Amino acid sequence: MDLRSELEKFGERARGAQRRLQGADSAAKDSALRSMAEFLRRDADNLQRANRKDLRSAEEAGKDDAFIDRLRLDETRIEAMARGLEEIAALPDPVGEITDLRYRPSGIQVGHMRAPLGVIAMIYESRPNVTADAAGLCVKSGNAVILRGGSESLHSNMAIAERLRAALGKANLPLDLVQYVNTAEREAVGILIRMDRYVDVVIPRGGKNLIARIRAEATVPVIMHLHGNCHVYVDADADAHKALRVVVNAKTQRLGTCNTAESLLIHQERMDDLLGPIAAALQEKGIEIRACERGLPRIPGAIAATEEDYANEYLGPIISVKVVDDFDAAIEHINRYGSQHTESIITENYSHARRFLREVDASSVMVNASTRFADGFEYGLGAEIGISTNRLHVRGPVGLEGLTLQKWIVLGDGHIRS
Amino acid sequence: MDLRSELEKFGERARGAQRRLQGADSAAKDSALRSMAEFLRRDADNLQRANRKDLRSAEEAGKDDAFIDRLRLDETRIEAMARGLEEIAALPDPVGEITDLRYRPSGIQVGHMRAPLGVIAMIYESRPNVTADAAGLCVKSGNAVILRGGSESLHSNMAIAERLRAALGKANLPLDLVQYVNTAEREAVGILIRMDRYVDVVIPRGGKNLIARIRAEATVPVIMHLHGNCHVYVDADADAHKALRVVVNAKTQRLGTCNTAESLLIHQERMDDLLGPIAAALQEKGIEIRACERGLPRIPGAIAATEEDYANEYLGPIISVKVVDDFDAAIEHINRYGSQHTESIITENYSHARRFLREVDASSVMVNASTRFADGFEYGLGAEIGISTNRLHVRGPVGLEGLTLQKWIVLGDGHIRS
Incomplete structure (x- = not known):
């Protein structure tokens, strides 16, 4: 199977899983997040073993100390990931929140309901903890996520993603809410960010080159994180x-x-x-x-x-x-x-x-x-997936709300327009 | 001057005008909108004269009755445009609205403030009233607008835009808050929708082909209006x-x-x-x-x-x-x-x-x-610039709020992060 077809399968699975999630209640999502935390803690040894492979490659490639430090998964960082997931579980569910529901002169009631964005492609570099943070925030907000980390943290990311999927299974939620794209081919990113039919939004987190490339090439809407002067x-x-x-x-x-x-x-x-x-x-x-x-x-x-x-x-x-x-x-x-x-x-x-x-x-x-x-x-969002410098949709720190949209709801009693 | 440089001048002027508008108060904007209405009413004869040129070309080109009807500017439609502008003037100013301002445990106050999107490029077809509607909504929400209508309504659109600019002048607001791109060259649209430095958002209104083209080519974020099944x-x-x-x-x-x-x-x-x-x-x-x-x-x-x-x-x-x-x-x-x-x-x-x-x-x-x-x-927005099928930013009917963003504001008293 060629790369494009393979990635479209990722997209199809994500779409299906996200649709099935809409029937699940808040408790199921929170229970999955708490299981994720538990599985990461329990498997800390295996996670560190996978991480050592990445660290060894980075050392062999002559990466500097700061790079290697960002890559490292020690007990403290695994515990921080697990606690992060538990904190997300404890936040209120943003999905389904109804606001501004008011009667109009025509007799209909009109308001907003918060709903998931859909399928999110997360493209990131180096820090493996993003794998857990992003997955936790996306699932809690009712989305499916396709993760694509840098090659330097491949083993760590895959080991984390595997535990997250196992936790989804335990909570009877679709495993494909969290998928990790592990192909080595660099074109994978270029395809993901133009896969409009399957991906609703791209969130890049990484250096200037990564962001610039995604900005220039993406046809899927991007929640951008530019530099801060x-x-x-x-x-x-x-x-x-x-x-x-x-x-x-x-x-x-x-x-x-x-x-x-x-x-x-x-x-x-x-x-x-x-x-x-x-x-x-x-x-x-x-x-x-x-x-x-x-x-x-x-x-x-x-x-x-x-x-x-x-x-x-x-x-x-x-x-x-x-x-x-x-x-x-x-x-x-x-x-x-x-x-x-x-x-x-x-x-x-x-x-x-x-x-x-x-x-x-x-x-x-x-x-x-x-x-x-x-x-x-600091702003009270509980957790953030990045800081957006977008003008559209969300600006500044992006938490659960930034991963949702507002649709209109209309309640009537057989009302028609005259 | 080549087309790109010419359009960049439009962008520069729009950017400058939009920045200068930030110092103006709500009353100045509303007074400009009411003057726009007045100038359109007063010059109804001249508008119809300009419109007749467009109608004649459409007839010569063998356009069908529905097309010609959409193009027509009669007294009733001019009055409707004028009244539309007055209704926009009467709506509350969305700019500067502060919400959710709350004290955080650190002692800072954090909240949202509504602000304009910036420079909006409006790309549209046939109905000349869009010229006035879009300009009114954009100026009221603190934005500058670059208008690009279809060639079939060129004379009507330019005649309308001229009156709108005169009204801005009367209210001591920058004329370049409203600019009309009157070059015949078709590539103008292709350049506008990729002019990231000068244009913050593109709003297309027209047939499927126009929208599909903009969707495929734009690098500037688009508020999309797709079809309704x-x-x-x-x-x-x-x-x-x-x-x-x-x-x-x-x-x-x-x-x-x-x-x-x-x-x-x-x-x-x-x-x-x-x-x-x-x-x-x-x-x-x-x-x-x-x-x-x-x-x-x-x-x-x-x-x-x-x-x-x-x-x-x-x-x-x-x-x-x-x-x-x-x-x-x-x-x-x-x-x-x-x-x-x-x-x-x-x-x-x-x-x-x-x-x-x-x-x-x-x-x-x-x-x-x-x-x-x-x-x-019907939803109580007062007026709409289109119905968005975007997932990001705004979904459904787009009124004044959809033409704004929310930035974060932080109030402290010498607070530092520890």
Whole structure:
């Protein structure tokens, strides 16, 4: 069988399993998720054995330590996966939620009902825990998922997926709600993302190249996770203490995440009293500073920023700094260089706070808070499958609701349109 | 200047105008919409003069009466356009609406704020009123729109767009919130739908060929309006009077719309008492009936249905009829042949009503109501830009909310993540 036909079989099985799931109740889904957790815990040894094969290949291929660390499945991480599944099981079922049901002048009642998206193709790289997280979120939200991880974690992913399927079986749910595409052929991704008839949405999680490729080639709608070039803007009326605290946290609490601040904007009225102390605090944490012409003389040890620096997502111990003339210049800079991920203003000025929230075009817009808060757990979603920079459908952290749609329901009593 | 550069200029101007609009308040937008209405009314003569050019070309090209009727702009239709704009002005402003703002354990407040999609490219055919409807809905929801109508209505569309722009000027809003692409070159559409940098969403309205082309070629996200193969299913426990009323209304109240029923399913227990009277009532209204094997002998004058009939959207005086074994067979048939537009069950059975709402996968699912209700005005949206069969973002009638997104807002007081 050729690759396309093989993948279409995956699609057909997923479609069928997803349709059969619609008759199942919330308890069956939750029980499957708890069994998944149990099976992962019970088989931790076998999972680690499979994982060692991947680790060995990665070492032989000369991958760096960070890569190998991301790949590693130890007891703690297996326990975290299991607990993650139990936490998803404990969340309310989003499917079937009815909202806004109201009587219309015609006499019909009209409202929304939440329903699954259908079949989700999850394309991801390196971290094997995504296999369990994604499967848990998809099943809970009534979807079927076709998983395609990177070749570097093939054995780990397959071992995890096998336990997840066994758990579905134990709960009398269709095994094909979770399928893992284990073919080595690279074209598999290219086919999956154009399989409109069988796949309703593609969710990629991985590096820029993966996302760019999927964006260019997919005909199936994509929930996109682009890079985060996040700013903190210190306004003229910023409280000095809050500014210092938030900028340092936004930049240094974790360096490699998409909600880490990559650029500091500061109002010119504060470049004399505030820029120095903030820069010093960042440098103390090992951050290199690349500053504009006005910022440079006020920051010992800083180097000059280029245009490129303002557009860059460093994902590392560097920050760009720009002194701006006023509030409007800050918004213009953000809308020009930002990646519409997460933007924060530090201000005590009521009108500026209000305008910033409205006029800044990003998936999360904040006042006096660290960009690091942009996260499904912090927002109360319980778990997230990614952070979307889509404009359509879902923007920001994507939890169970983001994996559902709203259809209209109409209740009548023999009503007809006149 | 080549076509691509020219269209990118449209995109740049739209982007700039849309950003400038974010500072404007609701009153300015509403005043622009009311001026649009006023300018269309005042210039009704000139609009009709422009329209006559289009009508003449259509006649010379030998277009049929239905085509020419759709194209015609008479006093009544101009008045309807103007009133439509005033009705949009009277709707609440969706932009900036904050919902679900709640304190999280960390102390931050997290919620949603509704914001415009950005720049919308509207690609449409024949009816010139779409020019005013789309522009009104887009501006009210804070978006800029690039309009591209069919060549058959070029003069009418341009004349309308000119008045809309003049009204924006009067209200001190950027004229480029509404732009009309008047180049004759057919490739314009192909470029617009791949101009990711300048266009945030494409909304096509027109025939199947147009939609299919855009679906295949667009890289910009599309709010799709596919065809409607809608069913009414008469269940074993249907009330005879309601079944008769609803089926006749769903099929015959208007023949050419996407929410018109194209197929009648009936439970085998009702084929003897109910199928005959329903079929006769439809035939009396001039509807041709194509029935399955079991239905055929019970409907004098019916012809045999083929597989193709069950998948067909007739948009005319024909209906397919199928007798099904039971409730599950009805759902299976709908999920197999339906186009996920609008599906209705006629039943007094509580459990079947409940299951139908949940298990049928369509943008509108109804109980004891005519499929013809699937409409923005009937649902209380005030106005609609189309009926979406997307799974992502918006499903069913698309009003002002469908032209917006929800971003996250976070309010803190110097909060940092630990």
